[in-house]
Amino acid sequence: MSEKIYSLLLRLYPSHFRARYGSEALQLFRDRLRDEKGFWASVRLWSDLLLDFAVSLPQEYLSVRTEFVGAAPLHSANGVPSFYFLEPELLRPGALLFGALVSSLAIVTFSILLGHAGGYAERAGASLGRISGEPGLSQSQAAEVSSAANERSPGEFKGGAGLDAAERHRVVETAALILKQHYVDQENGEKMAKALVQHEENGDYDQVREGATLAAVLTAQMRNVSPDRHLLVAYSEETLPPQPDATNADPSAESLAGYRAAMQRENCTFEKVAVLPGNVGYLRFNSFPGVAGCRKTVEDAMDSVNSTRAIIFDLRENRGGDPAMVMLLAAYLFDHPEYMYNPRENTTEQNWTRSPVSGNKLADKPVFILTSRSTASAAEHFTYDLKMLRRATIVGEKTAGAAHSGVWHRIDDHFGMGVPETKAINPFSTADWAEVSTEPDVQVQSADALQTAVRLARATIRKR
């Protein structure tokens, strides 16, 4: 065995060396093998041999080269110099065969690997599809879906096991229709719809008996066409609530009136508006209330801190609200219209602050925003953009990371679909807050955030 290995290794030497000394070298190897018995002796033998290869192989090839490079014309017959010439070494048929074998092996390996890579993508999609409670569902719906997913154990299946062709067809057809009508990128929406219909025609769903599996498969297949994490088909074992009125439609007059009345009672969630010692303005508000009912309240609040030398927005309990209010507040912080990115809306002129605000003196004052893990949605919109625009120092904790709104579409009693319907392009290089949350500039416990911000504000004021 070891002799065979060695004779194979010997083939690495140039052919002239092999022809002359190959058999002698092999004989020497045999002699040593015979004389040096035992484990350590053979370890030494092989280490000797490998070292020998490392040293003598390059030497052997190099010496052949230098021989010819250094060869000067030796004779000149009647003034014409004559040279040695290299004997062309013909390739052995065995070498050709070996080469062919190795290259076909490489091709086969690559194609297998490529096939696998495709498979991974699909599997990754499928596993994503099982994540329930995605943004895009309302909280209660998400909870329902995720609880359905959690309870997915074989014995407990009631509605899931008996999925028939008619229901499958209905689900696929409706999903395709929703995609065509509502998906933000119309072209991709149609592609996805076509893919789903095609898969059904191919009979790919015929073996699917469980609702949750069908939902996961559909989700994965949509995402194969366009990788959108916020797009999903979900399955719920319990009957889903009826589709609420079109989410985009204007709320009815009485619910609007009720909301406004509540906002008035709660001072538009502005809990505290104050000027702290050191002339630091402080605003604590727990939502971004609708502009229609609260414009006056908010404008008054901003006026009352207009003469301060720094301003602190306390968003630690702020769970979000109206993007228009984000714009209204941000307008005070710039002396020129500034673009505020919102991943939930396509860009319109609404995305530009209406700066400057007449009589406002805050456009060049330092701004601090207090955050906590509960700071969410519109509050993150405000925080993220001001951080990215380097207009505010964020003090506190990482925010919740809840950017995406999608619309919930009911397919039937057990299936539903979350579809993001708008998407704007992020002008900032980093991911928006749904993907990574917004990191504070100064990381402190949310309880200590105010104290820290006040200290920072005073220090900044002193420096100016």
Add this chain to the structure above:
Amino acid sequence: MPKRKLDPLPAAAFQILLALAGEDLHGYGIMRQVSEQTDGRMRLGPGTLYSSIQTLLEAKLIEELEEREDESLIGVRRRCYRLTSAGRKLARSEAERLADLLRVARAKKILRGDYV
């Protein structure tokens, strides 16, 4: 064909010349003799050994003898190598060069005593 460089004489080549100074040896014999005369510090692998032999042959410092049947191993034919007078001369001049070095080393007090 132009000669390969043996100047300076590589250690392996010098050891082979020394090994052959006593008696004619085949490849494995040379290897064992070199190993013996260096207290096992130098074990020439086949590649190094035969490329050195090739170089020495081309420089006519050693010569090869007729292939002969090995006396102790049946069916094994071996080729022995013999030192030529040019080889002996080169080995001697190399040894003298080393002796000169030794003298210098002694003069600089690197080596003490007068052994070797």
